[in-house]
Amino acid sequence: MAAPGSAAQTTQPLASVPDRAEPATTVSGVPIDPLYTECNLEPLDGRRETQLGEPGCYPFTRGIHPTMYRGRLWTVRQFAGFGTPKQTNERFHFLLKQGQTGLSTAFDLPTLMGLDSDSPRALGEVGRLGVAVDTVDDIRELFQGIDLEKISVSMTINSPAIVIMAFFLVHAEESGFDWRKLRGTIQNDILKEFHAQNEFVFPPEPSVRLVVDLIEFCTEHVPQWNTVSISGYHIREAGSTAVQELAMTLADGMHYVEQCLARGLPVDSFAPRLSFFFNAHNDLFEEIAKYRAARSLWADLMRNRYGAREESSLKLRFHAQTAGCSLQDRQPEVNLMRVAYQALAAVLGGCQSLHTNSMDETLSLPSEHAVTLAVRTQQVLAYETGVPNTVDPLGGSYFVETLTEQMRREAEAYFEKIQSRGGMIRAIETGFFRREIAESAFAWQQAVDTRQKIVVGMNAFEESEEKPCDLHEVDPTVEQEQVEKLQSLRERRNATDWQAVLDELRRVAAENRNVLPALLQAARARATVGEIMDALADVFGRYAPGGESG
Amino acid sequence: MMTPPGIAPRIVLSKIGLDGHDRGIRIVARGLRDAGFHVIYAGIWQSPEAVVQAALDEDAGWLGISLLSGAHMTLVPRVLELLRTRGLDNVGVIIGGIIPNDDATKLTELGVKGIFGPGTSVPQIVDFLRTSAKSAEPADLVQRFVQKDRRALSRLLTLAARGELPEAVLRETRASVNNGGPRTSRTVALSGSGGVGKSSLIGRLVEFLRSLGQTVAVLCCDPESPLTGGALLGDRVRISKPAEDMGLFIRSLPARAGQQGIAEHLDVMMELLQLFGFQTVILETVGAGQGDTAVYGLADALVVLLQPETGDELQWEKAGLLEVADVVVVHKADLPGADATFSQVHELLNLPGSRAVPVLKVSAAKRAGLQELWDTLQGVPQRSQRDAR
Numbered sequence: 013m014a015a016p017g018s019a020a021q022t023t024q025p026l027a028s029v030p031d032r033a034e035p036a037t038t039v040s041g042v043p044i045d046p047l048y049t050e051c052n053l054e055p056l057d058g059r060r061e062t063q064l065g066e067p068g069c070y071p072f073t074r075g076i077h078p079t080m081y082r083g084r085l086w087t088v089r090q091f092a093g094f095g096t097p098k099q100t101n102e103r104f105h106f107l108l109k110q111g112q113t114g115l116s117t118a119f120d121l122p123t124l125m126g127l128d129s130d131s132p133r134a135l136g137e138v139g140r141l142g143v144a145v146d147t148v149d150d151i152r153e154l155f156q157g158i159d160l161e162k163i164s165v166s167m168t169i170n171s172p173a174i175v176i177m178a179f180f181l182v183h184a185e186e187s188g189f190d191w192r193k194l195r196g197t198i199q200n201d202i203l204k205e206f207h208a209q210n211e212f213v214f215p216p217e218p219s220v221r222l223v224v225d226l227i228e229f230c231t232e233h234v235p236q237w238n239t240v241s242i243s244g245y246h247i248r249e250a251g252s253t254a255v256q257e258l259a260m261t262l263a264d265g266m267h268y269v270e271q272c273l274a275r276g277l278p279v280d281s282f283a284p285r286l287s288f289f290f291n292a293h294n295d296l297f298e299e300i301a302k303y304r305a306a307r308s309l310w311a312d313l314m315r316n317r318y319g320a321r322e323e324s325s326l327k328l329r330f331h332a333q334t335a336g337c338s339l340q341d342r343q344p345e346v347n348l349m350r351v352a353y354q355a356l357a358a359v360l361g362g363c364q365s366l367h368t369n370s371m372d373e374t375l376s377l378p379s380e381h382a383v384t385l386a387v388r389t390q391q392v393l394a395y396e397t398g399v400p401n402t403v404d405p406l407g408g409s410y411f412v413e414t415l416t417e418q419m420r421r422e423a424e425a426y427f428e429k430i431q432s433r434g435g436m437i438r439a440i441e442t443g444f445f446r447r448e449i450a451e452s453a454f455a456w457q458q459a460v461d462t463r464q465k466i467v468v469g470m471n472a473f474e475e476s477e478e479k480p481c482d483l484h485e486v487d488p489t490v491e492q493e494q495v496e497k498l499q500s501l502r503e504r505r506n507a508t509d510w511q512a513v514l515d516e517l518r519r520v521a522a523e524n525r526n527v528l529p530a531l532l533q534a535a536r537a538r539a540t541v542g543e544i545m546d547a548l549a550d551v552f553g554r555y556a557p558g559g560e561s562g
Numbered sequence: 563m564m565t566p567p568g569i570a571p572r573i574v575l576s577k578i579g580l581d582g583h584d585r586g587i588r589i590v591a592r593g594l595r596d597a598g599f600h601v602i603y604a605g606i607w608q609s610p611e612a613v614v615q616a617a618l619d620e621d622a623g624w625l626g627i628s629l630l631s632g633a634h635m636t637l638v639p640r641v642l643e644l645l646r647t648r649g650l651d652n653v654g655v656i657i658g659g660i661i662p663n664d665d666a667t668k669l670t671e672l673g674v675k676g677i678f679g680p681g682t683s684v685p686q687i688v689d690f691l692r693t694s695a696k697s698a699e700p701a702d703l704v705q706r707f708v709q710k711d712r713r714a715l716s717r718l719l720t721l722a723a724r725g726e727l728p729e730a731v732l733r734e735t736r737a738s739v740n741n742g743g744p745r746t747s748r749t750v751a752l753s754g755s756g757g758v759g760k761s762s763l764i765g766r767l768v769e770f771l772r773s774l775g776q777t778v779a780v781l782c783c784d785p786e787s788p789l790t791g792g793a794l795l796g797d798r799v800r801i802s803k804p805a806e807d808m809g810l811f812i813r814s815l816p817a818r819a820g821q822q823g824i825a826e827h828l829d830v831m832m833e834l835l836q837l838f839g840f841q842t843v844i845l846e847t848v849g850a851g852q853g854d855t856a857v858y859g860l861a862d863a864l865v866v867l868l869q870p871e872t873g874d875e876l877q878w879e880k881a882g883l884l885e886v887a888d889v890v891v892v893h894k895a896d897l898p899g900a901d902a903t904f905s906q907v908h909e910l911l912n913l914p915g916s917r918a919v920p921v922l923k924v925s926a927a928k929r930a931g932l933q934e935l936w937d938t939l940q941g942v943p944q945r946s947q948r949d950a951r
């Protein structure tokens with residue numbers, strides 16, 4: 013295609029169009045050769061056995077299961093949450109009826125920041141981007157009528173993750189579910205908040221300690237629970253390249269592993285329950301290479317650096333979500349196509365579960381119609397395209413194997429860079445990750461502004477008439493309803509109970525003991541998220557956003 | 563009136579509410595700097611009160627707010643309302659984020675000048691800001707200054723920064739405020755290499771002084787691009803809190819290349835802040851090198867910051883900046899190597915027969931050494947008294 017401008021140009025036969033003037037690069041700016049051949053694989057010679065292997069075998073480049081989707085399809089897991097717990101509960105039941113096989117919870121910003129719905133800082137944000145949760149009673153309403161021994165549940169929350177986990181466990185206990193049978197995931201990945209998403213409360217070190225507390229407790233008492241979802245998704249959304257996403261995510265994983273080892277946990281006790289969460293962006297082959305490289309890098313690290321012996325410790329399992337940042341608010345229906353290709357990348361890359369974005373997500377919370385189409389996108393992929401019929405269909409491709417190897421090497425170079433900056437915590441404190449991501453984000457924006465990169469409907473193929481989508485409206489009474497419910501609870505509960513429990517929590521936190529048992533007590537006493545987080549902040553302090561602006 | 567040529571427009575950029583997605587605002591900040599704007603980045607998690615104070619104290623023509631949280635109908639009207647009650651109607655508000663059409667219409671009716679959705683390019687924003695009209699200069703500045711109108715202070719500082727404040731106005735201001743009475747306020751300058759933690763330490767000092775009930779004004783210098791005249795001024799983020807505090811005044815200043823890391827006309831600006839009644843005035847230089855001694859003489863006390871060094875030998879020489887320091891701080895004392903650096907500096911500066919210079923270990927991160935630093939600073943005589951000696 014020549015420089016795009018009008019749809020009419022696309023009627024030219026492709027063969028008659030000369031090479032494009034600008035060099036072909038991936039979405040991350042990596043140059044791509046016009047042709048890949050056997051020669052490209054030479055650097056891999058002698059290492060093919062160790063770098064590629066068979067599906068289900070070390071280093072798992074080709075997938076973590078020998079049969080992959082022949083055995084079992086990926087889990088369709090759509091992120092949902094808005095308004096009151098009751099409203100989200102209704103959406104959960106709707107999604108299950110649509111054929112979704114797992115639940116995924118979005119919390120509102122006040123909850124994510126550890127604030128109660130009646131905090132002055134929460135004004136206008138209660139129940140807006142997710143569900144509002146203040147106490148264990150809200151968790152009960154949220155999962156009303158859902159069999160937690162059957163349906164796996166994912167909860168996207170980080171700084172207060174351990175508090176919400178305590179609420180969840182108390183709810184399970186009070187509803188008669190066996191902790192040992194609970195299946196699900198809590199994101200519990202604070203490091204990427206410091207790199208990218210800015211939802212943190214405490215300084216990096218005590219924040220990581222809480223992550224490890226959760227891992228330690230669940231390893232013993234909730235053995236089927238995925239204790240962390242080590243996330244590159246948000247790093248990518250903040251503007252990183254694919255390699256940065258890969259490298260920073262694995263580096264975060266390494267830091268958690270090292271902290272767990274320092275706590276004295278045997279590596280094979282907790283490593284099998286670490287999971288990952290990656291972005292599925294626009295560049296099909298780059299994304300596929302990213303997932304394949306991730307698996308082999310992790311297997312190598314776990315076996316050779318951390319001495320894991322169990323096969324389940326070596327396997328990188330991951331959830332993927334299509335790239336929210338790739339969605340456009342103009343011609344929103346075009347987002348359906350973007351999402352479909354991104355989902356294809358995730359599946360060709362061997363994901364274990366997948367969220368497909370709804371086309372209207374840049375405009376508002378998704379409408380039911382848009383959510384349904386997003387789920388259907390996965391169903392078409394699963395049942396009509398034939399893609400799941402064979403394992404790692406692109407394995408051995410000159411191009412994909414070359415890209416995969418390139419990714420591995422570049423990620424390893426990044427690990428070195430982090431080390432040379434004094435390790436994870438120092439690199440956070442000096443703003444290393446944020447600067448790296450900001451550079452990439454700026455480079456991308458410039459490429460789009462100068463039309464070196466084309467975004468359909470945005471800087472090319474624009475349409476003058478915009479058809480508005482049917483939008484989901486947030487109910488304006490949610491905030492009031494949630495606040496009233498919370499305040500009536502504050503009046504009802506026994507004041508001496510929850511205050512004594514919080515004093516105990518402060519003690520445990522200060523003494524460096526695992527805080528989860530004290531949090532279970534706090535949950536039972538109906539202490540709120542905000543009260544608990546404030547008590548922890550008394551001990552840990554609060555962390556101000558760095559604000560490196562360069 | 564259009565912005566006069568040669569004077570970079572000032573814009574405060576900030577995020578209000580809880581959402582921390584700062585990809586967009588950081589790109590805009592950089593893009594506007596490259597387009598020649600003076601951009602004051604005020605950070606995330608801000609309250610409407612705090613961003614309005616930033617616009618006021620920075621004498622910004624524009625206030626750019628980004629929010630993706632969906633809380634815009636709660637928070638933005640509050641910002642507009644505050645701007646009005648503070649008499650800042652001349653500040654143009656622009657919004658970036660996901661704003662549905664209906665809300666956009668309402669916000670425009672309420673006074674928002676521009677709304678930029680997810681697909682906006684930086685050049686679009688630049689064009690918009692360049693072509694939009696700005697209101698006229700306010701009158702009666704001196705009289706309003708005397709009546710403690712913060713807008714007048716803010717505007718006088720802007721005029722001073724540009725070298726456009728007539729000497730007569732300054733004299734008039736001086737005369738009407740204190741009639742030549744003795745000065746009770748103190749001034750402190752902090753210098754040292756970029757990244758040594760000047761802004762962070764000032765943030766802690768401010769916290770400390772505010773807890774004593776003292777009012778503080780801070781002038782922070784950041785580099786201006788010699789090519790575009792633009793600047794991205796980010797010190798404010800490390801110093802201010804997300805809430806309003808009228809006992810604290812922060813002005814971010816671009817410093818031209820070749821000015822030894824300080825903005826021009828700082829003496830006049832510091833005097834104005836003292837005349838307005840701030841009890842302590844703190845000056846932060848751009849990351850300065852050993853030869854950048856121009857800051858000497860601007861404040862009662864000059865604090866030079868060093869940080870623990872990894873090499874065996876201290877990289878600094880006594881000649882230059884260290885020679886004129888009143889206090890030397892080995893900052894980031896929480897890091898390994900602080901003790902070694904401390905001994906080396908101490909040795910270097912306190913040779914027998916030379917002027918004794920206090921050397922202190924301080925850590926902004928751990929809030930350590932602040933009291934001692936403050937006590938030491940108070941022991942340094944006011945510059946006017948020293949000059950008289």
Ligand SMILES: Nc1nc2c(ncn2[C@@H]2O[C@H](COP(=O)(O)OP(=O)(O)O)[C@@H](O)[C@H]2O)c(=O)[nH]1
Pocket residue numbers: 441442443558754755756757758759760761762763800849893894895896897924925926927928
């Ligand atoms: N370890 C440590 N790091 C600090 C301390 N104070 C500031 N920093 C870090 O040093 C870097 C530069 O700080 P900043 O205040 O912007 O320095 P400035 O350029 O001198 O104003 C930031 O990454 C801070 O987080 C401290 O007391 N200890």
Ligand SMILES: [Mg+2]
Pocket residue numbers: 760761762797846
């Ligand atoms: Mg600074």
